[in-house]
Structure formats: structure tokens, C-alpha cells
Amino acid sequence: MMETDYRTRFARLRSGDRVRFVSPASTPDRDAVLARAASLEAWGLDVEYGPHAFVEHGWFAGTDDQRLADLDDALRDPEIRAVFATRGGRGSYRIADRLDFEAIRRDPKPLIGFSDITALHMAILRETGLGGVHGALYGDSAGALEPDNADILHQILFGNEAISYAARPEEPTFRLTTTGTASGPLIGGNLETLATTAGWALPDLRGAILLLEAVDCMPGLTDRMLTLLAKGGHLAGVAGIAVGQFTLKSPEKAEKIVDLVRDHLYRLGVPVLGGLPFGHGMRAQSVRLGAMARLDADAGSLIVEG
Structure with missing residues (x-):
């Protein structure tokens, strides 16, 4: 890469x-x-x-x-x-x-x-x-x-000041949160689109805080997208994972979707912070990409430089 x-x-x-x-x-x-x-x-x-x-x-x-x-x-x-x-x-x-x-x-x-x-x-x-x-x-x-x-x-x-984002316990992806801290440029966005760019437009994610959010999640598609990114080597060396909103076609499948995502992300052995307010869900917030960010899973916060 x-x-x-x-x-x-x-x-x-x-x-x-x-x-x-x-x-x-x-x-x-x-x-x-x-x-x-x-x-x-x-x-x-x-x-x-x-x-x-x-x-x-x-x-x-x-x-x-x-x-x-x-x-x-x-x-x-x-x-x-x-x-x-x-x-x-x-x-x-x-x-x-x-x-x-x-x-x-x-x-x-x-x-x-x-x-x-x-x-x-x-x-x-x-x-x-x-x-x-x-x-x-x-x-x-x-x-x-x-x-x-x-x-x-x-x-x-x-402005040019750093912005702190707090994880929301009510978001299904909050249950993905581990422990630990990580720093690096914040890179990512919509999971399906990230997978679409793999191999031709996706930047090098080594040392980055990877931002993931998804809309109308279905188990098969979610699994395929994460598998593509992992087996293509695109997730190697990421410093941490910032997980935003995963909105669901079938809300009753939330637990299974989260378990599926956990299976992929925990293999990377890096801090994961879920429940962040980025994506297609309620009260979504904007965030700057490419800026240096500090992820603190223990504190439930992501701080992004201005």
C-alpha cells in the first residue's frame, strides 16, 4: 500500500x-x-x-x-x-x-x-x-x-479547536467497546463504501484510527465487507477502531450483527470504541477525516484535532 x-x-x-x-x-x-x-x-x-x-x-x-x-x-x-x-x-x-x-x-x-x-x-x-x-x-x-x-x-x-465525541451507551455498537487507548489519523466512513474502494482508492490504514459506520445492516453483507477488508490486508496495522452507528433493517437482529462485527474486529488486537455518533442514525454528528485523533476506550471518548 x-x-x-x-x-x-x-x-x-x-x-x-x-x-x-x-x-x-x-x-x-x-x-x-x-x-x-x-x-x-x-x-x-x-x-x-x-x-x-x-x-x-x-x-x-x-x-x-x-x-x-x-x-x-x-x-x-x-x-x-x-x-x-x-x-x-x-x-x-x-x-x-x-x-x-x-x-x-x-x-x-x-x-x-x-x-x-x-x-x-x-x-x-x-x-x-x-x-x-x-x-x-x-x-x-x-x-x-x-x-x-x-x-x-x-x-x-x-474554528481550529479539538472536538471531543462521547460514546453513547444506547447505540448497539457500544457493546463492542474494549479497553485501551490509541492515536493516529482518523480515516474511514461507511463500511460498504470502504470495501468498495479496497485495492484502488482506499488509503493505507497502518497507524490509523479506523472509523466504521453502516446503514441497513444485513448479516451476510456485513460479514462479506469485513472479510474483504481483512483478507485483502487492508486492516493490518490499524491502531484502533472507532465504531459509529450501525443502523439495521431488522432491529431484532442487533445482537447478532454486533456479535458478527466483534468477531472480526477483536482479531485485530487493538482498542475498539463503539457507540460513537457517526453515521445514519439518530442525532448523528460530523467529524473531520485525516486529522489526528486519540481514542480512549476506557473513557468512552474520541478526541479529534482541529
Whole structure:
């Protein structure tokens, strides 16, 4: 695997900065995006939209070339200071290897998104060392934002202080927590998408704190994804595991899913902290990728540098 230097940082945002929504994967709900844009405008940001942000082309927001062009245009434009994915869904993995990585190196700016957008985060980390933000302006169906997460995302984008995340005992993955501490760059995201990037966009995870979250978990798929990552050698040398939300198609299978994940992760012999508020579940929070993090399983906390 290629060694990656994760010291590349993006400039923090300021009031008056221009940001752009693009759709690298599936077509979003327009009203939901507009509600989030209004919140960004309340922060003093000038919000724009990619030409194909609301286009429908099969499962995707435009063709591969259209989605790639929107994303690259935002990355190349020196006036755009942050790029927000309208949603995940499916499709960013189809274009992740074709990004204009030279433009990213020349003018580092944050990409904010999660779920399928994990493919873009991993490719950018691998090729440039720049970490984005795993997360979004999470909100409910009425457009109301999750206030704690809004504060955290504002701090990530505008501030430079470390952020501490507390594990939640009510999350099923909390039962995966072991003991011990570990430090390293925080790398990861959605489990299924991470497995999709293995061998071509996944960065070197040696020495990293691996972030894992999953949505609509099914035993067979979960087992296959973890097996792929392990047998491909991608989990060798990780320093620790930060486990977020694993949302389930069948909540009654939560215990079996957790036992299955435990079987894979405990073989690595590193500290595991479960129950973290990252993913597709209730009151999810945003977190910066590529930043140095300290995982303390005994204290139930993950501290990520600003």
C-alpha cells in the first residue's frame, strides 16, 4: 500500500465565503437541500449549486461525466471555499479515481459528505493527504437541523479547536467497546463504501484510527465487507477502531450483527470504541477525516484535532 502524508489542511471558512452544493452520487430532495443552504447562509456563506445538482439520470444525479464535471469545477474554482455533497446514495465510487487531484493539491478545500461520499474522501486522502468532513447538516423531514451537529460542523469549518465525541451507551455498537487507548489519523466512513474502494482508492490504514459506520445492516453483507477488508490486508496495522452507528433493517437482529462485527474486529488486537455518533442514525454528528485523533476506550471518548 502507498504511504500517505495526512498533514495537508484546508483553510477555515470566513463569513462571505462562497460554497457550492454538488451531487456526486444520487439525486437529492430539492427542498431538503434548500433548507440546509438557508442554514449555511445564516452562517454568512454565499451558497451556489452545481449545474446538475438536481438532475435525474437513472439512479444518479446526471451521467458520470456530468457529476464529475460539477465536482471538479467546484474544486478548481478558487472562489469556492468548500464543497458540500447534497446527499450520498449511489455513484460517487464510479468517479472517485477521476477527480482532478492536482487541483485539490493546489487549493485544498473541504468536501463535506458521508455515506457513498466515503469513496471520494478515501480517494482524496490517498492521492493528496487532504481530509474532508464525514457528515452533513443533518436535519429532519421538516428541515429542522440537529443543533449539536450544526455547532460541531460550524466548529470544524470555521474554528481550529479539538472536538471531543462521547460514546453513547444506547447505540448497539457500544457493546463492542474494549479497553485501551490509541492515536493516529482518523480515516474511514461507511463500511460498504470502504470495501468498495479496497485495492484502488482506499488509503493505507497502518497507524490509523479506523472509523466504521453502516446503514441497513444485513448479516451476510456485513460479514462479506469485513472479510474483504481483512483478507485483502487492508486492516493490518490499524491502531484502533472507532465504531459509529450501525443502523439495521431488522432491529431484532442487533445482537447478532454486533456479535458478527466483534468477531472480526477483536482479531485485530487493538482498542475498539463503539457507540460513537457517526453515521445514519439518530442525532448523528460530523467529524473531520485525516486529522489526528486519540481514542480512549476506557473513557468512552474520541478526541479529534482541529
